[in-house]
Amino acid sequence: MSMFFDLFRRDPNIVYVEAGDCLFKENAESDGMMYVLLSGSADVYLNNVHLEIIQAGAIVGEMALIEHRALRSATVQAITRCGFVAINEKRFNFLVTEAPQFAIEVMRVMAQRLRATDKALDLCNN
Amino acid sequence: MSMFFDLFRRDPNIVYVEAGDCLFKENAESDGMMYVLLSGSADVYLNNVHLEIIQAGAIVGEMALIEHRALRSATVQAITRCGFVAINEKRFNFLVTEAPQFAIEVMRVMAQRLRATDKALDLCNN
Numbered sequence: 001m002s003m004f005f006d007l008f009r010r011d012p013n014i015v016y017v018e019a020g021d022c023l024f025k026e027n028a029e030s031d032g033m034m035y036v037l038l039s040g041s042a043d044v045y046l047n048n049v050h051l052e053i054i055q056a057g058a059i060v061g062e063m064a065l066i067e068h069r070a071l072r073s074a075t076v077q078a079i080t081r082c083g084f085v086a087i088n089e090k091r092f093n094f095l096v097t098e099a100p101q102f103a104i105e106v107m108r109v110m111a112q113r114l115r116a117t118d119k120a121l122d123l124c125n126n
Numbered sequence: 127m128s129m130f131f132d133l134f135r136r137d138p139n140i141v142y143v144e145a146g147d148c149l150f151k152e153n154a155e156s157d158g159m160m161y162v163l164l165s166g167s168a169d170v171y172l173n174n175v176h177l178e179i180i181q182a183g184a185i186v187g188e189m190a191l192i193e194h195r196a197l198r199s200a201t202v203q204a205i206t207r208c209g210f211v212a213i214n215e216k217r218f219n220f221l222v223t224e225a226p227q228f229a230i231e232v233m234r235v236m237a238q239r240l241r242a243t244d245k246a247l248d249l250c251n252n
Binding site for chain 2: 047048049062063093096103110113118124
């Protein structure tokens with residue numbers, strides 16, 4: 001399981017999303033939260049392209065938090081009932097400061113997403 | 127100017143790349159370095175798609191460093207003569223630990239790149 005799962009598994013504030021429902025949708029207004037998936041699995045879509053299936057330990061929504069952007073950059077739809085922990089900016093900044101490995105791990109996830117998007121772009125262009 | 131420029135402007139170890147030459151090419155073997163552009167400007171290409179022009183204060187090559195990947199994910203070609211500072215993993219990790227704002231700033235750049243790639247993907251699909 002990922003570092004994120006270990007960090008947040010005991011968090012008492014779980015947001016549940018039922019199968020078929022969306023945690024958030026692309027271009028929807030953001031609540032400024034990043035989410036850590038603790039249970040269940042979900043699809044991630046970008047421009048109606050299926051990018052990945054996320055499992056417990058994954059993070060989503062970090063883009064809007066980091067960029068202070070109003071709009072979500074992707075859609076997250078629950079495949080099974082999902083339990084998420086919501087992380088606001090204050091907590092995020094605290095974690096980056098106190099746990100440098102947390103920051104490195106967020107960067108690693110973003111790098112993987114960039115590679116996945118690059119691949120989709122490559123397929124689209126060829 | 128960016129935080130990266132301020133952090134590295136006095137670094138004595140500058141790598142120069144002449145106009146028209148590449149700092150690195152997509153899918154080329156990586157030297158494991160991230161680079162901070164201190165002077166000049168350069169084009170960034172992904173799958174032969176022009177993604178952005180970078181100016182002094184920009185960072186490139188962070189993907190291979192973060193992911194420990196052998197291959198570069200993009201091409202960086204100097205428009206004018208460019209001066210870069212090379213940051214290895216040890217120094218990168220030190221900066222993340224000692225300067226949390228550095229980590230946040232790297233994430234912000236990656237988020238901007240993800241948005242740019244998303245946009246290119248959107249254009250490609252429509």
